[in-house]
Amino acid sequence: MFKIVKREEMSEGNVILNEIEAPLIAGKAKPGQFVILKANETGERIPLTMAETDPKRGTITIIYQVVGKSTALFKTLQVGDGYQDVIGPLGKPTHLEKLGKVVCVGGGTGIAVIHPITRGLKEIGNHVIGIIGARTKDLLILEDKMKAASHELHVCTDDGTYGHHGFVTDVLKAVLEKEDVKLVVAIGPVPMMKFVSKMTADYDVKTLVSLNPIMVDGTGMCGGCRVTVGGVTKFACVDGPEFDGHQVDYDELMLRLQAYCEDEKQCYEEFCVLES
Ligand SMILES: Cc1cc2nc3c(=O)[nH]c(=O)nc-3n(C[C@H](O)[C@H](O)[C@H](O)COP(=O)(O)OP(=O)(O)OC[C@H]3O[C@@H](n4cnc5c(N)ncnc54)[C@H](O)[C@@H]3O)c2cc1C
Ligand code: FES
CATH class of the missing domain: 2.40.30.10 (Translation factors)
Incomplete structure (x- = not known):
């Protein structure tokens, strides 16, 4: 145990x-x-x-x-x-290298995933700008840890209850306009990673995202976690979970994540009834 x-x-x-x-x-x-x-x-x-x-x-x-x-x-x-x-x-560890100015964008529970990467990028000498966001203030996690892991931290809430009123992409755009950013790492809901990658493609800034397809064995044998990156099939559990954000087929990933929605809803409801 x-x-x-x-x-x-x-x-x-x-x-x-x-x-x-x-x-x-x-x-x-x-x-x-x-x-x-x-x-x-x-x-x-x-x-x-x-x-x-x-x-x-x-x-x-x-x-x-x-x-x-x-x-x-x-x-x-x-x-x-x-x-x-x-x-x-x-999975493969994040490739951490000293590049100069880097931006780490975390949304929702993605903040927990991006925190050790942010800290690692700072420890090897990068200037790290953190941007974190949540739907509302009470849902925001690890602000203190992200503050310590970054040189500057921007906080956003969708409903304006704390920090910048709006999406992480609003702040990211302002940062990309004025700073010479060498790398963006974005981890959070799939639509967030999709829109961050769309934006950084316009600025020609290398972008890493961490994908969360449904996984079963986690060792490259079942094919459950397949994603399309640059037109090629990859298994997120062994080839990732991090990939070039500009190459990912996000629409396919979102469709595959919804494949078992009805069954998942039913299982959850049955579990809640048993627990109550
Ligand atoms: C590499 C990786 C790292 C992850 N890290 C985190 C993390 O740090 N924190 C966090 O909150 N979540 C993380 N997730 C997502 C987490 O695995 C799912 O939220 C969880 O599996 C949901 O299971 P459930 O039975 O509670 O929900 P369900 O009702 O079964 O599913 C809810 C949703 O979760 C996803 N999901 C369901 N089963 C799986 C599965 N076997 N593998 C992946 N996704 C699934 C689907 O999108 C589904 O629609 C990660 C996923 C991956 C692939
Ligand atoms: S989880 Fe089975 S191949 Fe990746």
């Missing part, structure tokens, strides 16, 4: 942080990599990015949004409980 040693609720209880004992994974993992977790013997395999690793404590930290049956089941696990299986580290 992989024991939970710390648990926090954020974003009105809809986003959960778990620090989990997994010394072998903690000793090897790098920013950008993910794990696949199963709560119990009959549980579904769920991919989640490592938001933090602590090789000394032998722990990894995941931050997930409760969106369906399995994440709702994960939410019931408390400190002292554990996950039956945690597999990883999986």
